[in-house]
Amino acid sequence: MIYNQWYAILESKEIPKGKPITVKRLGENLVFWRDQSGKLCCIIDKCCHRGASLGCGKVHGDNIECPFHGFQYDGNGRVCVIPANGKNAPVPPHYNVQSYLVKEAYGLVWLWYGEERTMLPELPFFDDLKEGFSYATFKDHWPVHYSRAIENQLDVVHLPFVHYNTIGKGNKTLVNGPVVITQEDGLRFYVNNIFDDGKTKPLKPEQIKNYEKLFQLAFHFPNVWQNFIGDKLRVFAAFAPIDDENTMIYLRYYQKFVNFPVLKQLVNLLGNYFNKIILRQDKRVVITQIPKKTSIRMGENLIQGDLPIVKYRQMREELQELNKR
Numbered sequence: 001m002i003y004n005q006w007y008a009i010l011e012s013k014e015i016p017k018g019k020p021i022t023v024k025r026l027g028e029n030l031v032f033w034r035d036q037s038g039k040l041c042c043i044i045d046k047c048c049h050r051g052a053s054l055g056c057g058k059v060h061g062d063n064i065e066c067p068f069h070g071f072q073y074d075g076n077g078r079v080c081v082i083p084a085n086g087k088n089a090p091v092p093p094h095y096n097v098q099s100y101l102v103k104e105a106y107g108l109v110w111l112w113y114g115e116e117r118t119m120l121p122e123l124p125f126f127d128d129l130k131e132g133f134s135y136a137t138f139k140d141h142w143p144v145h146y147s148r149a150i151e152n153q154l155d156v157v158h159l160p161f162v163h164y165n166t167i168g169k170g171n172k173t174l175v176n177g178p179v180v181i182t183q184e185d186g187l188r189f190y191v192n193n194i195f196d197d198g199k200t201k202p203l204k205p206e207q208i209k210n211y212e213k214l215f216q217l218a219f220h221f222p223n224v225w226q227n228f229i230g231d232k233l234r235v236f237a238a239f240a241p242i243d244d245e246n247t248m249i250y251l252r253y254y255q256k257f258v259n260f261p262v263l264k265q266l267v268n269l270l271g272n273y274f275n276k277i278i279l280r281q282d283k284r285v286v287i288t289q290i291p292k293k294t295s296i297r298m299g300e301n302l303i304q305g306d307l308p309i310v311k312y313r314q315m316r317e318e319l320q321e322l323n324k325r
Helices: 146-153 261-286 304-322
Strands: 005-011 021-025 028-034 040-044 058-060 063-065 079-081 102-105 108-113 134-142 174-183 186-194 215-220 224-230 233-243 246-255
Touching (some): 005 021, 134 261, 146 233, 215 304
Antiparallel strands (some): 021 028, 021 233, 028 040, 102 108, 134 246, 174 186, 186 215, 215 224, 224 233
16 A cells, blocks of 8 residues: 555445444454544554454444443544443553544545644545535445556556447547646546557557547546546546455446436436446456556556556555655
């Protein structure tokens, strides 16, 4: 994982009030619950007393109570009550587990995976999706490292083969460019795939004029992606790392061409049903790739059309080097 980053890891609606939930993210078993004000808390799901899962316990006021011996933890991971010692007995400071800073925004739960800082960076969400759109979400588990899942959405070469009967219709196998613009928070790339007439040679990125008018996609580190289908229609994905061999993908259909309360949700659900078909076409192939995790040097023979993937790997390695633990 890249350290010192905000990761989108869950949907807010997955965490109810009054009940803890346990999920594995970033290689750790985590327990989430809401305090009495609704604020989200997140700590390691392992009691420091005898190792029981706190997620099997219950919410007790602002705290979470271990189901084994009733130890209560606050949102900072500190034990504040040991019933066997008496409810008012002081608790030694080493009775604690790691906590994580989490925020809720845009219907997602974001976890700060990094060192404590006075000033934290902004959440890496897309500005143009913050207002005006409605959406529907579905999630899908992939048995691959999150880098594999991300690179699939940066791959402009696979469309006519994996999606030959959906978004890749037309047999546009020849790839011009693509043009890739690196930005401080990620990359944006522009796609121009055409039918191969046997005579035309693919253009190099610098040969493509007015590329801003082409079909475009964007990625923000560490794990969110957007497909710009139109001014009023987008597809968004968050690639939540479970561990080094598993990822939970949250895929959303965003639109603002229908705004009637009931009708817009129906449109969103139908759009996301189509998204699911597309994603499952990808999944069938990506889960066969070896190895499950990618790196900048891994013995692959890449081509010009793989430029977004090359840039992603380069930027990812730079961020990992810059944010070493």
